[in-house]
Amino acid sequence: MxxxxxxxxxxxxxxxxxxxxxxxxxxxxxxxxxxxxxxxxxxxxxxxxxxxxxxxxxxxxxxxxxxxxxxxxxxxxxxxxxxxxxxxxxxxxxxxxxxxxxxxxxxxxxxxxxxxxxxxxxxxxxxxxxxxxxxxxxxxxxxxxxxxxxxxxxxxxxxxxxxxxxxxxxxxxxxxxxxxxxxxxxxxxxxxxxxxxxxxxxxxxxxxADLNVTIEEGLSVSGVRLSKTMGAGANQIARFTASSERLIDLxxxxxxxxxxxxxxxxxxxxxxxxxxxxxxxxxxxxxxxxxxxxxxxxxxxxxxxxxxxxxxxxxxxxxxxxxxxxxxxxxxDLPIEVADPVHPRRLDDPRGHLRLEDVTFSYPGSDTAAVAGVTLDVPAGSSLALVGETGSGKSTIAALIARLHDPDSGRVTVDGVDVRDLRLDDLAGIVGVVSQETYLLHTTIRENLRYAKPDATDAELEAAARAARIHDHIQSLPDGYDTVVGSRGYRFSGGEQQRIAIARTLLRDPRILVLDEATSALDTETERAVQRAFDTLAQGRTTITIAHRLSTIRDADQIAVVDHGRIAELGTHDGLVASNGRYAALAA
CATH class of the missing domain: 1.20.1560.10 (ABC transporter type 1, transmembrane domain)
Known part of the structure; x- marks a missing residue:
């Protein structure tokens, strides 16, 4: 039946x-x-x-x-x-x-x-x-x-x-x-x-609501670009027209x-x-x-x-x-899935010692764990690189560190304190994230940078921009730091957007820096320049780097190979190459 x-x-x-x-x-x-x-x-x-x-x-x-x-x-x-x-x-x-x-x-x-x-x-x-x-x-x-x-x-x-x-x-x-x-x-x-x-x-x-969705999807910069490159304009118009006609009837x-x-x-x-x-x-x-x-x-x-x-x-x-x-x-009435603790703890002088202790996490509706039993110890001031195939769980680990999600079991700690015991705003000041998907607000470069630190001085803005190797380019623009970036930053190239996003994160001076494919949109020469900036900035900071280009993480203190949400290998570049395992295959 x-x-x-x-x-x-x-x-x-x-x-x-x-x-x-x-x-x-x-x-x-x-x-x-x-x-x-x-x-x-x-x-x-x-x-x-x-x-x-x-x-x-x-x-x-x-x-x-x-x-x-x-x-x-x-x-x-x-x-x-x-x-x-x-x-x-x-x-x-x-x-x-x-x-x-x-x-x-x-x-x-x-x-x-x-x-x-x-x-x-x-x-x-x-x-x-x-x-x-x-x-x-x-x-x-x-x-x-x-x-x-x-x-x-x-x-x-x-x-x-x-x-x-x-x-x-x-x-x-x-x-x-x-x-x-x-x-x-x-x-x-x-x-x-x-x-x-x-x-x-x-x-x-x-x-x-459906009409709003159609407008948001069809008239955003990304939506318009997709529509034009896929020749889907007529279908979008037909979809909007049908929704509008139903609205007339209602x-x-x-x-x-x-x-x-x-x-x-x-x-x-x-x-x-x-x-x-x-x-x-x-x-x-x-x-x-x-x-x-x-x-x-x-x-x-x-x-x-x-x-x-x-x-x-x-x-x-x-x-x-x-x-x-x-x-x-x-x-x-929606429950808060990731909420501030009732009795928060403070880290007045965080050092940045990061630990993941038997962490497991599954996305809602999924029967497979995105991260399963991961244990990592990253001493303060050291660097950890996460490598692995697409979908292996690297970005999920980074999201758990920044507490964009809470683990189903296990815990993530900073200086021995569970991140769930810290206020979200305090944790955001300790852990800075630069992801592969940049998001710039439709306002000036100056205001985009101050989004991270509203009371930042112009000198601080320029110092962060210099560290991200974007200051000289900003200065060459007619309006300088008052240049409007456009919707989602589309007035700038991918590499320029990425460097502005990097400068925005560095303005917070985080003790732990999470770089999730942060240089993926940069050309080789710019990537080297930004990488040198990262090397300088990483001194005294704990750095978590996710990268497909292994050349950018050769000098990391630890390299973890992630496979199906688990740590398959852990060691230095030389040690992992010598072991002739998964990392050696990726490096070949």
Missing amino acids: PRDHHKPTEAERAQARAVSLRRIAALFTPHRGSLAIVTAIIVVAAIVGMASPFLLREVIDVALPEQDLTLLSWLVAGMIVVAVVTAALGVVQTWISTRVGQEVMHRLRVDVFTHLQRQSVGFFTRTRTGEVQSRITNDIGGMETVVTNTATGIASNLTTAVATVVAMIALSWQLSLASLIVLPPAIYLTRKVAGMRREIVAQRQREL ELRSELAGRWRMALLSIIFAVIPALIYLSAGLPGTAGAISIGTLVAFTALQNGLFRPLLGLLSVGVQITSSLALFARIFEYL
């Missing part, structure tokens, strides 16, 4: 990640004072606003029939004062509520970004970059209306509705009873609409979801005043209610339906936005 490959729907996913309204409300807890002020303003505005229908009744039933100009003037003045006061209170309320909403949005954005910054490298290798960007921009942006207006909308509409009902009952409890029969069907229809929109919103946000469905049901409510709300006018003119009821009372009551009734619809709309917005909150809270 074929296996059931049923995939959960968006509604099922949203239900599985059910969001507590209490948790959403907690976002506003730091702003209790401001919300209390807003609530007070809303209550005052609602009470003041309720005076208008009573003033109107007096105008129609007393001032106009009796032609009392003085009373009429006072009543009209009262109407104007009510309008001015409620308008002014509305402006203040909007300013405070919008500020609170924006601060909540700001806190959410910062919290998500901060939490994602703390995620391990493994998370980002498993997650599409466009997906991450979409959560921070599209999902949080989609919540803006709800976060900004929901609390005040509920308070304002609820207060206005309660005050209006009280006023309506004061005018005529019989008419009030007839008017409120519309509430049960209104609530039922609104709940149906909210459920429909929640599912559609979840689908829309996933499609927006946006239309989101806007139209339940629109007919809500239109029916509007019709019902419009019919009830007409029926009241009709009932007031029937033979049995004619004259029982004054014209002023009737006009004032229908004005109140119209004023009641607006906050009722507002409350129902807020309910729809909250329910549909739960899908957005679920996606945001899903990221905030």
Whole structure:
């Protein structure tokens, strides 16, 4: 029998990640004072606003029939004062509520970004970059209306509705009873609409994430180069077009979801005043209610339906936005795989003695260990070279030293302290990494270097650049250190990018230097120059070098041959060549 490959729907996913309204409300807890002020303003505005229908009744039933100009003037003045006061209170309320909403949005954005910054490298290798960007921009942006207006909308509409009902009952409890029969069907229809929109919103946000991924992959420098060299431009356009068309459909469905049901409510709300006018003119009821009372009551009734619809709309917005909150809270709830220790230790004067003790590590989802039982001892100030075939585990060992991953068993120590007991920022100051894949920010050379040490002086920048043999080239540029490197540094050659990256790492003056194919993009002459710089800089430092060109690591104090995650051979260049093993075969 074929296996059931049923995939959960968006509604099922949203239900599985059910969001507590209490948790959403907690976002506003730091702003209790401001919300209390807003609530007070809303209550005052609602009470003041309720005076208008009573003033109107007096105008129609007393001032106009009796032609009392003085009373009429006072009543009209009262109407104007009510309008001015409620308008002014509305402006203040909007300013405070919008500020609170924006601060909540700001806190959410910062919290998500901060939490994602703390995620391990493994998370980002498993997650599409466009997906991450979409959560921070599209999902949080989609919540803006709800976060900004929901609390005040509920308070304002609820207060206005309660005050209006009280006023309506004061005018005529019989008419009030007839008017409120519309509430049960209104609530039922609104709940149906909210459920429909929640599912559609979840689908829309996933499609927006896919669109973001397509943009990020198709319009980055690397993506454009790949597209042009592979002739894949037409396919990329077709993919983007299809995603955009699906988004159109989802946006239309989101806007139209339940629109007919809500239109029916509007019709019902419009019919009830007409029926009241009709009932007031029937033979049995004619004259029982004054014209002023009737006009004032229908004005109140119209004023009641607006906050009722507002409350129902807020309910729809909250329910549909739960899908957005679920996606945001899903990221905030991600466990930190590589976290700072609860009780960190410090190395005030690190010497750089590095040890790997029976270290084993497997990537998530893999049945094979990338590193298996590796034990290495690298005394402070000495050098270790890791060699081996591609995929043998060399870069994984380097990543474990820098604590980009934590070992499944065993431990990595610096000066006898497990790296898991050090703060990540402290460890980054001790272990400097230059990898074969350089990443330069789209800013100036100066700012790219200061990324490693924000308070570095210009003299320190130049010293690091000289050590990496890139200072003279930078000085030859029209803007010197203020030259913008371009997206991912593509304005520079691979070798120039590599040397800027080397200078950036050297600026931190790490006690342990990890060079993961750090000279792979350099030509032979430049490689020799940078290697001489490394030889000078390595004095007093512990250096871990990963290289395919064995000529660059001949003089290492130790050379480890890595094979399928294990140390197959360990020794000096001369000793390993003499043993005629794997290293000798690589050196041949």
